Amino acid sequence: MTETTYMKPLPEASPDTLPFWKSLQDGKLRIQACSACGKLRHYPRQVCPYCYSMEHKWVEAKGTGTIHSWTTAHHAFHPGFKGELPYTLLTVDLAEGVRMQAQARGIAAGKLKIGLPVKVAFEIATRDLTLPVFVSA
Amino acid sequence: MSLKAKGAVTGVGDTRYSKNSGKSVTTLQMEASLAAIRDAGLDPKEIDGIIVYGNMAVVAEDFITNFGIADLRFSAVTPLGGASAVASVQCAIAAISAGICNHVLIPLGRNGSSGAGGRIGSRVREMPQFRTIGEFEMPMGAIAPAQLYAPMARRHMELYGTTSRQLAEIAVSTRHNAILNGNAMMTKPLTVEDHQASRMISDPLRLYDCSLESDGACAIVVSSAERANDMAQPRVQVLSVAEAHPDSPSAITQRPDMTRLGIAKAAPRAFEMAGVTHKDIQVAEIYDCFTYIVMCQLEDLGFCKKGEGGPFVASGAIKLGGKLPINTHGGLLSQAHMAGLNHVVELVRQLRGEAGKAQVKDAKLGLVTGYGDMGDGTVAIMARG
Numbered sequence: 001m002t003e004t005t006y007m008k009p010l011p012e013a014s015p016d017t018l019p020f021w022k023s024l025q026d027g028k029l030r031i032q033a034c035s036a037c038g039k040l041r042h043y044p045r046q047v048c049p050y051c052y053s054m055e056h057k058w059v060e061a062k063g064t065g066t067i068h069s070w071t072t073a074h075h076a077f078h079p080g081f082k083g084e085l086p087y088t089l090l091t092v093d094l095a096e097g098v099r100m101q102a103q104a105r106g107i108a109a110g111k112l113k114i115g116l117p118v119k120v121a122f123e124i125a126t127r128d129l130t131l132p133v134f135v136s137a
Numbered sequence: 138m139s140l141k142a143k144g145a146v147t148g149v150g151d152t153r154y155s156k157n158s159g160k161s162v163t164t165l166q167m168e169a170s171l172a173a174i175r176d177a178g179l180d181p182k183e184i185d186g187i188i189v190y191g192n193m194a195v196v197a198e199d200f201i202t203n204f205g206i207a208d209l210r211f212s213a214v215t216p217l218g219g220a221s222a223v224a225s226v227q228c229a230i231a232a233i234s235a236g237i238c239n240h241v242l243i244p245l246g247r248n249g250s251s252g253a254g255g256r257i258g259s260r261v262r263e264m265p266q267f268r269t270i271g272e273f274e275m276p277m278g279a280i281a282p283a284q285l286y287a288p289m290a291r292r293h294m295e296l297y298g299t300t301s302r303q304l305a306e307i308a309v310s311t312r313h314n315a316i317l318n319g320n321a322m323m324t325k326p327l328t329v330e331d332h333q334a335s336r337m338i339s340d341p342l343r344l345y346d347c348s349l350e351s352d353g354a355c356a357i358v359v360s361s362a363e364r365a366n367d368m369a370q371p372r373v374q375v376l377s378v379a380e381a382h383p384d385s386p387s388a389i390t391q392r393p394d395m396t397r398l399g400i401a402k403a404a405p406r407a408f409e410m411a412g413v414t415h416k417d418i419q420v421a422e423i424y425d426c427f428t429y430i431v432m433c434q435l436e437d438l439g440f441c442k443k444g445e446g447g448p449f450v451a452s453g454a455i456k457l458g459g460k461l462p463i464n465t466h467g468g469l470l471s472q473a474h475m476a477g478l479n480h481v482v483e484l485v486r487q488l489r490g491e492a493g494k495a496q497v498k499d500a501k502l503g504l505v506t507g508y509g510d511m512g513d514g515t516v517a518i519m520a521r522g
């Protein structure tokens with residue numbers, strides 16, 4: 001691996017969020033579910049905002065969803081992204097009811113619209129980091 | 138008890154705004170602060186409260202040392218990004234009303250253009266308010282506010298038919314006002330066509346939808362409404378002030394309604410506290426980090442319905458001479474990015490009748506907003522007299 005050439009910002013995982021990142025390396029998208037009331041939440045947090053339980057488990061999401069909004073970046077605010085301009089960031093409503101953001105892959109600009117079905121895929125970034133992306137479903 | 142009509146802005150000051158000040162941030166803030174304190178007719182040693190900006194580039198201790206303040210009784214920080222300036226006004230009036238102190242200095246200054254802190258893409262990564270984004274969105278390429286906010290604008294466009302040309306109207310009228318101001322970084326007229334021809338930054342936001350990076354400083358002094366009666370300037374009372382945080386304040390992505398900002402919660406409180414209605418407002422200084430954020434706030438404030446912001450701003454209503462002139466100083470888009478404290482300074486000057494060529498005739502009642510980070514919102518309604 002040529003990790004020294006990875007120029008983009010790396011996520012600083014905490015014990016609270018590490019399972020999310022580890023799961024991606026196994027090709028799984030997992031989100032938090034409250035152990036007490038069962039409600040799902042994302043991004044990861046410490047306390048269930050519905051019942052205040054601090055116990056949670058990680059459940060696998062289907063990985064399917066629809067576009068909620070998007071932007072196509074034409075300016076790199078970080079040198080690590082200069083080489084891939086323009087790139088499109090999708091905000092996606094996952095089937096489980098939470099949202100996430102990731103780059104689009106292989107979706108033509110003209111096809112972008114609210115409600116477009118997408119599914120998650122996984123791209124290896126470094127030996128220790130796999131990032132989610134979205135492709136057409 | 139409420140803060141209704143308890144406080145007043147008794148002094149305002151600013152430096153020249155530029156791309157490269159050649160001065161330290163501390164020097165800039167001292168210069169603007171001395172100007173504001175003199176404007177209020179006070180001796181710097183009479184300042185007994187200070188609220189510094191969230192980046193803590195200059196802290197209360199620096200003012201104690203420079204002014205020789207013997208007994209500073211109150212210091213605070215309001216870490217709400219661009220909503221901080223108006224939040225500081227609320228904090229100051231709360232402290233004064235509680236009897237803790239008499240005259241609170243609120244300084245804000247930066248070398249946002251030339252400074253060692255770097256430009257916006259690198260600055261926000263260091264802010265704790267961006268921690269969640271830093272972990273879950275920046276690695277994907279959503280680095281800077283333009284990229285984080287663009288999906289809000291895109292969704293508004295898709296849901297309501299809002300257009301880039303409508304957003305351009307905000308940039309154009311703001312530029313017009315900046316040229317009238319005389320202390321603005323941008324001095325060339327701008328047309329809708331110039332806006333449409335400017336390069337795309339993060340679709341749908343073009344270069345002229347984005348605010349400036351600026352060097353400079355401004356400052357205000359807040360005192361009790363009672364004391365303000367006997368101070369140097371015509372009294373500008375803060376009739377009401379309110380702060381609110383949006384749903385999902387750490388990540389826009391997770392917000393139930395991506396087109397609703399925190400100010401939607403603050404605005405009804407502010408109007409009720411002031412006891413005025415929307416049509417009473419003669420001038421409004423609306424936080425303008427991006428054109429879209431101005432339009433969305435106008436909706437969330439209630440000046441038009443949700444979804445009607447595009448036609449509202451394109452109608453001419455927001456121009457000088459329109460029914461709600463906004464950003465009469467040129468805002469963050471064309472005067473300077475002083476994180477919205479320059480909006481407070483301008484509202485005070487409008488209400489004193491000191492706004493020069495951009496003076497709104499007989500302006501007696503106005504409104505100023507702040508917008509910060511992922512959508513924190515603040516609003517104050519002020520009146521002369």
Ligand SMILES: [Zn+2]
Nearest residue numbers: 034037048051
């Ligand atoms: Zn729960």
